[in-house]
């Protein structure tokens with residue numbers, strides 16, 4: 156903490172931050188990981204991680220997800236290949252911590268979907284990092300079908316390899332079975348529709364649309380299983396839960412829009428501190444006429460609601476979340492591999 160304090164620039168003297176307003180004069184130091192608040196005599200007050208602990212907890216594990224998880228474990232016994240879809244805006248937070256133990260030795264392909272919503276360099280960095288960790292990774296835009304051909308080829312290759320092994324054991328070849336797995340609303344059904352080239356799976360922009368497992372015969376060579384979204388019973392961390400809420404990947408009943416919009420603004424402040432050249436952060440600042448580093452997320456929401464929404468904080472929060480989800484400010488990745496920050 157002391158090293159961070161000495162090496163980082165003092166960015167601003169904010170008013171309106173919950174910690175800062177408590178103690179008249181103070182300073183804020185933004186590091187790569189978090190925002191540290193200090194009093195006038197450089198006494199540490201709090202860090203952004205603690206700010207997020209003060210927010211109401213986000214927790215979402217409805218009955219249909221619990222059921223989906225039980226069924227998924229059964230279905231996994233029948234499949235050869237697991238196609239794990241993640242949201243490219245939050246590739247870490249959409250990694251299911253238990254997946255690795257469920258799939259064991261099965262072939263696993265990771266798909267970073269929504270590649271149109273993040274800067275191309277984020278995709279490059281993530282693919283490089285995941286490949287270094289030994290994963291086979293693809294990036295797609297399931298809405299427009301970009302990157303699908305490469306993924307289809309990889310699936311066919313997996314099938315050929317599996318049938319080769321069967322042949323060596325004296326077994327007849329059969330169509331290869333793949334399951335498409337991932338958090339809710341990451342684009343699993345849209346991806347299947349693209350792989351199949353027709354609208355076979357229901358795809359809509361809200362979590363919890365796919366409620367049943369559905370086998371789809373793609374060709375003689377392979378079958379795909381569409382699955383309902385799954386999330387762990389206890390979300391990995393509150394920061395991860397909040398990111399899922401920003402991206403509309405969990406049910407909207409589990410959080411308060413104003414709290415989550417403030418958390419999104421705090422998350423963007425941290426990005427701004429570590430990645431000064433992100434054009435979508437500039438575009439956000441210009442659009443709402445705010446300086447993101449000068450205030451806490453909560454205060455930014457307050458200012459935006461005053462400036463543009465006649466002090467209606469709920470409307471401001473809904474607008475901020477909707478614009479982020481639609482990608483109005485431009486491509487924005489909320490999680491970067493540690494080495495690139």
Ligand SMILES: Nc1nc2c(ncn2[C@@H]2O[C@H](COP(=O)(O)OP(=O)(O)O)[C@@H](O)[C@H]2O)c(=O)[nH]1
Nearest residue numbers: 269296297298340341342343344345358359360
């Ligand atoms: N911009 C963008 N939108 C996508 C992409 N993939 C899916 N979507 C949209 O995201 C929403 C959720 O997709 P869906 O396939 O239902 O997600 P699922 O719940 O994981 O099956 C839909 O409105 C899709 O059109 C993508 O790559 N880019």
Ligand SMILES: [Mg+2]
Nearest residue numbers: 343344357365
């Ligand atoms: Mg679906």
